[in-house]
Amino acid sequence: MDLDLVFLGTSGSVPTARRGLAGTLVRRGGERILVDCGEGTQRQLLKSSVGLVELPEVFVTHYHADHYLGLPGMLKTFALRGREVPLTVYGPPGLRSLFSALERIFGKLTYEVELVELRDGEMLDRGDYRIVVFRVEHAVGANGYAFVELPRPGRFDVDAAEALGVEAGPLFGRLQAGEPVQLADGTTVAPEQVLGDPRPGRTIVLAGDTAPAATVLEVAQGADLLVHEATFAEEERTRADETAHSTAAGAARLASAAGVRMLALTHLSNRYFGPEIAREARAIFPGTVVPRDFDIIDVRFPERGGPRLVKSGARPTREEGEPHGGDGSGEGGRRPLGGGGDPGDPPLGGDPVGAPARGRAASGGSR
Secondary structure (H helix, E strand, O other), X not given: OOEEEEEEEOEOOOOOXXXXXXXXXXXXXXXXXXXXXXXXXXXXHHHOOOOOOOOOEEEOOOOOHHHHOOHHHHHHHHHHOOOOOOEEEEEXXXXXXXXXXXXXXXXXXXXXXXXXEOOOOOEEEXXXXXXXXXXXXXXXXXXXXXXXXXXXOOOEOHHHHXXXXXXXXXXXXXXXXXXXXXXXXXXXXXXXXXXOOOEOOOEEEEOOOOEOOHHHHXXXXXXXXXXXXXXXXXXXXXXXXXXXXXXXXXXXXXXXXXXXXXXXXXXXXXXXXXXXXXXXXXXXXXXXXXXXXXXXXXXXXXXXXXXXXXXXXXXXXXXXXXXHHOOOOOOOOOOOOOOOOOOOOOOOOOOXXXXXXXXXXXXXXXX
């Protein structure tokens, strides 16, 4: 079964010219689950190859504005389209209070919204996988979410099955699914007679905003993918500690201790373009990537190569042309840049790494 993450927003606290605010879409088979919904998330979806699908579920990590401010607009858009399918929003305690305030913005909806407050240690059973809720260390109450697949059946031994008299066809499928089968002569063949040892499922951990935390380390043990924030570089470690955020090096040390296959760093302060964060982390944990908006991480099974970054994987091959650039910028037909850092981003209130200070710290990372 396919499993991937679409990065819709990878900036921290404020957007930049090329990075939107927090939003990650988890796709597993036909399921679509949005984790965080910063300002502009619905437009990011519309610009992507995914489209603004009628999401059944949204998980919010915490209630800083850059992680939920896109919800009112998206909910209203769904209503204006005449949506009737219910929507469930999950988040830490305080979700109902938040929606009491937001309701004045989005008004009456055409569909039901269920609000579910989740606490540390709770688990949502989804059949062949689970969503595990864990507490992280941030300035406000915040959750992380781990998507944990159950073990898979071992490899099917065709030769062993045929030697036992099992004919190819539906009986093979039943044995692979873990069911015993009865042959025409009355013999029963058990799955363990034709299956190898169980194989592990995949685990992806989305930590949200957090300082390096023991709870994240515990849940991320052996994970295929850890998505962790890196608001700051190590030179700003004091600032990271003050705001309960992480540095790239801090996240990399945690990933190394947890033995994850891949570390994806997001929530970058507008001080940084991306490559400098990657260099810092890779010096400690080589399996680090720093996704940009519209990148995808395809979480393949270990025997198929494990997780891999697909640069610009969620960008349409050709963006929709609009007269006069659509937004007045005159760049409606310009080919998007992707996957190689943000060398053209203006600092937007902060100085790039190595630039002389201008007397005022950048605003990134204050949330």
